[in-house]
Every structure is written in C-alpha cells, then in structure tokens.
Amino acid sequence: MEGDKLMKKVYCKYRIVVLRAMVLMLCISILSGMFLTSCNGDDQAPDESQAAGHDTEYKTVEVLRLKEDIARGTKLTSAKFEAVTVSTSEAWIGSVTNKDDAIGKYALRDMSAGEYLVDIYISDEKPSEKPAKVVLDNHNFGFDDLGFIVVTEFLTPNTGEDLCGEIQKLIDKNPNKVIYFPDGEYIISSPIKTPSAGSVSVSLKLSDNAVIKASDDWDKTNGAMIRLGGKTQENNISIAGSNYYLEGGIIDGNGRADGVAVDHGRETSVRDVTIVNTTVGLHVKHGANSGSSDADIENIRIYGNAVPSSIGLLIEGWDNTFSNMRIANVQIGVKVTTAANLIRDIQCTYISSGRLNPIYASSYGFYDVGSRNWYDNCSSVDFSVGFMMESGSSKLISCVARWTDAQKDCERQVALRSSSTWRSIARDFVAEFSAPKVNCEYLEANTGGKGRIYDPIFNVASVNGDAYKSYLHGNVMWND
Amino acid sequence: MIGSAMLSGCNGGEDSTDIPASNTEEKVEVVRLVENISAGIKVTSAKVETVTVNKADLPAGTILKAEDVIGKFTLTDMYAGEYFLPTKLSTIKISDDKDDDPANDTINFADAGYVIVSDYVKPDLGVDVSDDIQKLIDENPNRTLYFPDGDYLLAKPLTTSADPGKTVSFKLGNFAHFKAAATWENRGEPLLKLGADDMEDGIVNEGNHYSVEGGIFDGSNVADAIWVMNAGDVSLRYISIKNAIVGIHVQADEEGNGPTADVHTVNIVGTGTLDSIGVILDSDNNTLTNMRIAHNQIAIKLTGSNNFLRNLHPLYTYGGEQTKDYPLYYNQSVAFYDVGTRNFYDNCYNDQFAIGFYMGKDTASVYDCCFSFWYRGTRSGESPIDHNVFVCEGQFNSVIRFTSADFSHARPNDRYPVASICNFLLVGEDGGKGTIEAVYYNPDVVSENDVAADYLRDDPIY
Numbered sequence: 056m057e058g059d060k061l062m063k064k065v066y067c068k069y070r071i072v073v074l075r076a077m078v079l080m081l082c083i084s085i086l087s088g089m090f091l092t093s094c095n096g097d098d099q100a101p102d103e104s105q106a107a108g109h110d111t112e113y114k115t116v117e118v119l120r121l122k123e124d125i126a127r128g129t130k131l132t133s134a135k136f137e138a139v140t141v142s143t144s145e146a147w148i149g150s151v152t153n154k155d156d157a158i159g160k161y162a163l164r165d166m167s168a169g170e171y172l173v174d175i176y177i178s179d180e181k182p183s184e185k186p187a188k189v190v191l192d193n194h195n196f197g198f199d200d201l202g203f204i205v206v207t208e209f210l211t212p213n214t215g216e217d218l219c220g221e222i223q224k225l226i227d228k229n230p231n232k233v234i235y236f237p238d239g240e241y242i243i244s245s246p247i248k249t250p251s252a253g254s255v256s257v258s259l260k261l262s263d264n265a266v267i268k269a270s271d272d273w274d275k276t277n278g279a280m281i282r283l284g285g286k287t288q289e290n291n292i293s294i295a296g297s298n299y300y301l302e303g304g305i306i307d308g309n310g311r312a313d314g315v316a317v318d319h320g321r322e323t324s325v326r327d328v329t330i331v332n333t334t335v336g337l338h339v340k341h342g343a344n345s346g347s348s349d350a351d352i353e354n355i356r357i358y359g360n361a362v363p364s365s366i367g368l369l370i371e372g373w374d375n376t377f378s379n380m381r382i383a384n385v386q387i388g389v390k391v392t393t394a395a396n397l398i399r400d401i402q403c404t405y406i407s408s409g410r411l412n413p414i415y416a417s418s419y420g421f422y423d424v425g426s427r428n429w430y431d432n433c434s435s436v437d438f439s440v441g442f443m444m445e446s447g448s449s450k451l452i453s454c455v456a457r458w459t460d461a462q463k464d465c466e467r468q469v470a471l472r473s474s475s476t477w478r479s480i481a482r483d484f485v486a487e488f489s490a491p492k493v494n495c496e497y498l499e500a501n502t503g504g505k506g507r508i509y510d511p512i513f514n515v516a517s518v519n520g521d522a523y524k525s526y527l528h529g530n531v532m533w534n535d
Numbered sequence: 536m537i538g539s540a541m542l543s544g545c546n547g548g549e550d551s552t553d554i555p556a557s558n559t560e561e562k563v564e565v566v567r568l569v570e571n572i573s574a575g576i577k578v579t580s581a582k583v584e585t586v587t588v589n590k591a592d593l594p595a596g597t598i599l600k601a602e603d604v605i606g607k608f609t610l611t612d613m614y615a616g617e618y619f620l621p622t623k624l625s626t627i628k629i630s631d632d633k634d635d636d637p638a639n640d641t642i643n644f645a646d647a648g649y650v651i652v653s654d655y656v657k658p659d660l661g662v663d664v665s666d667d668i669q670k671l672i673d674e675n676p677n678r679t680l681y682f683p684d685g686d687y688l689l690a691k692p693l694t695t696s697a698d699p700g701k702t703v704s705f706k707l708g709n710f711a712h713f714k715a716a717a718t719w720e721n722r723g724e725p726l727l728k729l730g731a732d733d734m735e736d737g738i739v740n741e742g743n744h745y746s747v748e749g750g751i752f753d754g755s756n757v758a759d760a761i762w763v764m765n766a767g768d769v770s771l772r773y774i775s776i777k778n779a780i781v782g783i784h785v786q787a788d789e790e791g792n793g794p795t796a797d798v799h800t801v802n803i804v805g806t807g808t809l810d811s812i813g814v815i816l817d818s819d820n821n822t823l824t825n826m827r828i829a830h831n832q833i834a835i836k837l838t839g840s841n842n843f844l845r846n847l848h849p850l851y852t853y854g855g856e857q858t859k860d861y862p863l864y865y866n867q868s869v870a871f872y873d874v875g876t877r878n879f880y881d882n883c884y885n886d887q888f889a890i891g892f893y894m895g896k897d898t899a900s901v902y903d904c905c906f907s908f909w910y911r912g913t914r915s916g917e918s919p920i921d922h923n924v925f926v927c928e929g930q931f932n933s934v935i936r937f938t939s940a941d942f943s944h945a946r947p948n949d950r951y952p953v954a955s956i957c958n959f960l961l962v963g964e965d966g967g968k969g970t971i972e973a974v975y976y977n978p979d980v981v982s983e984n985d986v987a988a989d990y991l992r993d994d995p996i997y
Contacts (some may be wrong), residue, residue, distance in 0.1 A: 184889045202683025231710040258709045298775035
C-alpha cells in the first residue's frame, strides 16, 4: 500500500514535471534555433534557416534512450535502451544517465521508442495493474479519480456547436455513473433525456459555471432542455440506482426554451441549479407513482424570460418538497395543480419590464389550483396577487406578500385571494403594501368559507376591504 | 541524472531575454511573457511586455503584436521571456491543467487528501471487499475515504472508531453501492457501524464530527444499513438506503447517552418484514430532515427526547410479510412511533400507515403542520382497516396544531366501499393536558372511540 501511495505521488509529480520538461524543451529549442527537433530525441535535422547564426556551444551529456515501445509495468533490461550523447538542452529533467539506475526497474507508464528514461517514470516496484489515467493534456480536474464521466474528455464546450447528440450518447453509454460537466458552455438544440429506470439511471453534475444553453434554433415545442426521467422509464424505488440527481450549473433557455423537467421517476433530486431565460423554469410533472413524483428540489434560482404565461416553478405531481428557491422575471412564480407538496423558503419577485407590465394584473407570486399544500416561509414581492389560493385548503405558515415597486402604486395589491370562499389556513401571514389604501386588500374572497386566518400581521389602515374579518382567529398585529 | 539546475536559464528565466547574436541587425518589436503561466491561462496585458530584438533571431511565425495574444488562452505551460507562437495559443480555453497558478487552483480530489478507495480496492468483482475496506479505514485515521461508483460487496460490517483521533468520513459516488453479500454473516447486523470501536466522546475534540455522504447502502434484505454508536456528532446526508431491515439506528447506552446525528436527504426502503424499521433514534437531540421512508412496519421509532423531525415522508407499501394475514399486521403498522418525549414534528407526512403517530405513556411532543393520508380504504370482503391519525398509549399530553388527516373512508361506487375505522385521536387513559388546534379532518367519519373533541381548541375544518 505504501508503494501505491508513493506511486500516486510520483504520478502527480510526473504530470507536472513532464509538462514542464516538455515546455522547457520547446523553449530551449526555440532559443537555440532547433525548434523542429523532436522531444524524443530523433534525428530530424534542424531547420537551417532558423538555426542560422545561433550559438551552438552547448554542453553534452550521455542519457539513456528507449529502443522500443514498452508498456507500463515492463521490467527494463539493457536490450531495451541505448546510451546516446545529447546536448544538455535536449536532455530531459531527471534523465537517467547511468544504466545501472535503470536495469531491473519497472516502467510506470507506457513509453515509446526514442523516449529518454527519466527517473520519475521508473520504479523499483512493479506498478499495479490499474491503468495510468494521468495524461498531459488533462481537462478533468481530478474528477475522474472519483469515477465521474468527465464530459470534456469526450467533447469540447465553448465551440458554439450543438452538443446534444454527444451528451446524450454519454448518458446512454454510462449507466449508473455521474456525468460531470466542467465549466464551459454546452449548446444543445434538443432536450437531453435521462432514464428513470434504476439500472441505467445517471446523475448530472455541473460545475458552478458550466452552462447548458438552448441553441438559437431551439424549437419551442421541445419542452424542457433537461428532462429527468425522460426515457427508459420505471417506477421502482427498491433497486439501487433509483435515486439520481441533477446538481449545479446553469441551465440557460436562451429566451425560448423551458429549463428542467422531472418527466417521470420518483425521488428525483434537483439541487444547487441556476435556471435562466426560460418560459417554464422547473416543471415537476404528474409522477410515476399514481401521480406522486416525490421529488426533492432545493437551492434553485430561476430567472424567467418575462413573457406572458411564463412560470418559475410548475408543480403537477404530488408529494414533492421544494426549499430554498428564488424566482424572478415571470408572470407566475409558483403554480401548483396538485396536493401534498411542501413549499418552503421560496421567494418570488416580480420584475417590472416591458413585456410583463401589461399583464401585471394577472401576475401571481404563488398560484394554487390544487389543495392541501404547505407553504412555509414563502415570500411574494411585487406581484399583483401574492397568494392566489383558487379553491383548495392549503396552509400558509409565516408567509409574506409585500410591494416595494413604486411603479405599482396605482395598481391592485392583494395579499391573499380566492375566487370563491377562503378555504385555506394562513398563520402569521404578513402583508406590506406600497399603494394607496383603495388599491390594497389583505384578503379578497367571498365570505362563508371554512378557512381561517390566525394572527395576521398588517396595517389595517392600509387596506380597503375587510373580508379578512370573517376568517380572523386571534388579533391583527402591526407595529408602526 | 541531470538536475533541473542544469537547464535553468533555458526556460525563459533571467537570461532568456538575451537573444543570441545574429548576423543581421534588422530590429523588430515583439511581445513576450513577463511571468511564468500555466496551460489554460488567459493572457492579459499585465502578463506581457513588448521588446525590441533582432528579427532573425525569432522563430518563424512568432506573434509580434500584443493585441494578437491578449485575451487568448495558453495551450501549454509558458515561461517568462518566452515568445508566442500560434501553436501555443487558442481563442478558447481547452486546457485546465493549471497546477502552477495559485490563482487558478482547481480541485484534484486525490491531491486534496481524499483516499480514493478504488485505488486500493477493486469494486465490481463480485467478491467480498469488507476486509480490504476495513484495512483502509484502520490505516487512514481522520481522512475522507472516497468510494467511486461501483458495487462493493460486504460479507460483514465495516466499523469505524469513535476515538476523535481515529475517525474517518465516507464520501460515496451517487452510484457507489455497498451491498450485503450472499455470504452475509449475521442477519440484522449493519453494513456500517459508525463509532463502534473505542469509546470516546466530547464534541470539543477535532475528529469528533464526521460524515457519511452519498451512495447506496443495500442490505439485500438480510442486513441493517447504518448504526451510529458511540460517536459524537455525525452527519448522514444524500444517502440512498435499500432493502435494509433497519435503515439507520442511532444508539444509546443504558442511561440514554449516545451520539447525535444530523440526517439530511436520506431515502430509505425497508424489507417489508415485521421487524423492518426505517430509523431508530435511541439517543436525544438528533435532527432528521427531508427523508422518504418506505416498506417498513414502523417508519421511525423514537425512544429518546428532544429530537427534531422535519419534512419526513413515510410511505406504507403493500407486499411482503407486513401484509400477510391482512389486515392483522397492517393494523399494527406505525409511521411515527414515539415512546420518548418532547420530540418535535414539523411537516411530517405519513401515507397509508394504520397509525400515523403513536405516543407512549410519557410522551409529550409537538406535532405542527403534519399530515396523515390514506390512499387505500377497505375493499369488499375485507375486514375494515384502521385509519388512526394519533394513538396515545396513556393520557394525551401533546400539542397538535395545523395538522390534517385525509381518510380513505367508505366511498360508495368506488373500489373501497366498506367503511374503514377512522380516528383522529385515540387514548389509553382519559385526561391529560394536550391540546389540538386548527386541524383539518372530517369529524363525521370518526368512530365513537375518537376523543379528539375533548382536546380541541377550535372546531376542525373540513
């Protein structure tokens, strides 16, 4: 084991030092006018035009050079190398000069004929059978050590070329692997789909500045760019691999695409993702288990494309949890059509913009057409209606609707609304208005519902109507 | 062997600015580096200078103008004094090997101190690797062991030390799969015993806090998954537990002293046997958040106190031993079985268990914004099944508020036409100081044994 550790150190050192050595050689060759002399010491003649006039008074040294290709783990014998005299500038750092220092030792990596023997390439101990993964042109940040499939080893970002086919191929060919995207821009022209079947599922892990972006010719009927559980579908949480995730990075809809969809599967995790310029940022669809998606979504930022009908988070499955999200630049922050979802620590902010201004009156921070959902510490900022609870009986605990945009002083500001009677429970619900009293309502709903409002927090002098009174339990609290 | 010192001066160091004498005297301005930079680095104006040299001394193709190099990325390591050739630059960044530039440090996990287990233990071979992994644990105190994706078969438990000087953390790839082998030695033993060896506690000690993160712990229906034994503060997160008799067991000694665990985003699937429990908390002051637990007879069992449970979702699933002689064992299934006290439940949502929340004789806990739901009622020809939201063994001394129940009661004309036995609260003894406030359920369908009305602060909403 100590030998293995030593080898790892040697490899790391080797990677750096060899790279340096090659650059040094290149540099030396340039300065000496021998630019075209190859690094492995072959006998290609220098270009006369470049060599002309250069000082050629170099010291020489005898080094050992391989006569044949050898594989990692090969034992060195005298027949495999020869002694050659080269200038010191041609020799590599650490070149072995004494054949007794080489004979009987083992190659720590594959080597080619003509290559000089260097001390860090050889060892007294035979290396393990594990193939050397270290390569000079290394883009993998070390993540391959963790078993990740590092996509930049197979494709090149930042080219502007459509990469969806290559990415999809990596997903399809690497079941039960984490597919890692280093920083860079990855353009796709159609959705990337991952399986929900546990035996072939993958996780997608993006570096903080890895951007998956919809192409300029993205077809708006494609739906979401990343469709988790979008292929090879299965509803089985008992097998290994049924839990997978999308983590990190930036999903850029380029103003035309939806962001991320949970198409199928159960217990899907989406976390630490930024979604921008999308019509629908995150869409959790009708789940695999009789409607239950059981998705766990946390630490998400969504910035929409400000078109009418744009939605930050669209929930059409059951039994999901959403926590720590910030949503902005959409007509509707969060829309829920189902039940038993926990929505916690989510802030939705309306952005006054040219495209959203005409539809301000129908902008909602939270729009619930389902029932029995929980909203805990959720905040609506500057939407016309903070929480539109269409008809169901959900719970709002310590939530807030507030207005800070002076441009909306002449517009309606409604903290809670139902199109029929109020059937939900709001506890410790805070409202802060910026418009004149005539435009502001704490609750807009018919009377006679079974909902309740416990201990609301707002300035009664700042609202026009008193629909809240028929649902009031406790006292209205406000401290100027 | 040739030392690097022999080559100094050739790498663009101090002497490199002295271009060798040339036969021509034609001069030219050329841009060159003023500092060493690594491959993948963006060239900025601060990194270059323009100097005058003999034109004949420059390699063919040398880039002369600063504006032609600034903003481009190096394709190889370069050194102070070096000139730019087109082959050394790119408009796009394609190399990230930036080991030499501290400002551009990237993570290399092996170098960062992780012990990459697959460097020493081969997964996916279908053989028991418990001894090999145990050796790594024992030989790497206070290190993080990283398990890349793959199957790691275990025939016996792995054990770690509670001694702060010997603890280790585990980090698993999402598809790193600990699995009990067919040769698993003792049914009910766990795949991993944290803090099993040595007996030292004290949260002030370095090494007392450690974690298990990621991966799959598969008990193969014969093993438990993780026991937390004599350790201090342990974090378990982003773990998938499958087919485990007991998913997580945080243990305590006879006096109730034990470790504290923070469990976050851990999903558990049990064995469907009568002894299958998702989580057992015998110690105090643990926190469980964001968990989904399925296929157990009891989802969570607490014997300690001051535990905080938030956003937990136990799901009763049909099939296996727990549904034989139906509904005999079904009616004994419990989502949250609390025989401790002063535990806090927040947004805990149980699905289809016969009993949502069970309280022992001395239990005085707080249930806030919880939910019991039954998706399946009683079919024709079946004995009525139980739908009990709260069952209290003794007097009721807890606080229930903003909590909902949705019974699957008799629904004529559907597949569950027979009335189930529904109760919001059953107690073993009358009395107690518990309260119920702002709850949702249908009072018209609860049985005559239901006593919730005795503790209601206000009418239930339905």
